[in-house]
Amino acid sequence: MTAPPPRLSALVVARNEAAQLADCLATLAFADEIVVVLDRTTDASAEIARAHGARVLEGAWEIEGERRNAGLDACSGDWILEVDADERVPPALAAEVRRVIATSPHAWHQVPVDNYIGARLVRHGWGGSFGTTSVPRLSRRGAKRWKPQRVHPGLEWRGEEGPRLACALVHYVDRDISDTLRRLDRYTEARAADLVARGEVGSTADNLRRFVSRFCKCYFARGGWREGGWGLLIALCAGLYPLLAHLKAKLEPERHGGGGAAPARPSPADPAP
Template identity: 80%
Template sequence: MSAAVADAAKERPRLSALVVARNEEARLAGCLATLRFADEIVVVLDRTTDASARIAAEAGARVIEGAWPVEGDRRNAGLAACTGDWILEVDADERVPEALAAEIRSVIATSRFAWHEIPIENYIGDHLVRHGWGGSFGTSAVPRLSRRGAKRWGRERVHPSLAWTGEKGPRLANALLHHVDRDISDMIRRLDRYSSARAADLIARGEIGTLAGNLRRFVSRFWKCFVARRGYREGAWGFLIALCAGLYPLLAHLKARLEPERHRRGGEAQ
């Protein structure tokens, strides 16, 4: 290797790909196969009992196992384990297409910013649903590419907050593929998990809200997803997403209000 090539390799920013998962043996291998462009792959496994550890090790990933009941804590553990200059966070049900991988490499080589959002294309089964995501039940972009040390997750059980150090850069052009739900039944099960985890957060804060307030949120979130975010363009799929987005805070309130002892023990989104 010439000195010039060696210097160029030394100056090239290192990229860590981070996957945080729990019992995802059915989807983990497919995810990791799309992350081979990264300089290292770190897989954090939370209370995992299936073959995920073996699958991750066979893919060349560094595996960290432990128990983190709070989502923000396990994601922060993953960030701390990464050694790259930049970190790309990917979930087991997501895939990085080649065009996005190339763009990420290009961005981190020249970016002066601390973090970037990545567009996301959401699939329910094999059906691509482009419009209507929102209301904490889905999103059209995710802040997943950041410099090491620029990002910290909050301690919520579901949809943890984010604290940033540094300036946000332009959104990337290519999308991350997200197989968010296998089918409608899977979507309903996710709504149940999310609302239980949210109920636990509400109880822990001592702020469960009111029925009237959450009924208003149901209407506003449904409107936001189905009308403002053009969920109507997806037909019945858009209606279903808007319905779940509206029900999410309402169900969380009702669980915290009517079953406090059950949910005080702590629900989980995964």
């Protein structure tokens, strides 16, 4: 008797993403189940998700890792594909995901990413916790857990990594340069709160060195120079990310969870570093 094909859950974790969610979910119809986790959402995201046949989990999570783990726990499929609201799964990737889960003996796989700023595809220079060209989004249920961090949480794995997929996830990372800079502000707010909470603010000298090393890695080693001014922008933001987060935690700890103040607003869901 032939075993049934493995079931696939598509997981979307979002907060007030009504403008993006319908287009995202439309590309996930190939999955056996769609689960949408909504964190403190006040727009029409829940109605949009249900209209696309998704199972909706609503709640409030201060920590991004905990929010994403709640989504993993809500999925019932044998495999889970995690997709953010600003991402799309092209038909070629959908077909490849189905082929891979039907035969893979591994626990998880990386998925390539094509990143867009507006209409511009930017292939080179991503890194330094400000973007990536590959994300570990396809995994067996139970193989993956996110660590309890507000931004760019780490991962714990059970089982072995398999080959990276060939087809890319489309990521509309920013609408324009101003959106890129707003994202840098959100990321550093959340990172500063993590630093204050752990008592690991660090030194300015160390973070200045990190600025230089991250800039050079993104702009030179990862080919950001090939993208002209776009690559320069990404490299600058990647270098500034740890430095700005450090300065916010050091100079304004009361705004980031220290001294009894409320923690900073967490960033929206994003690619693991």
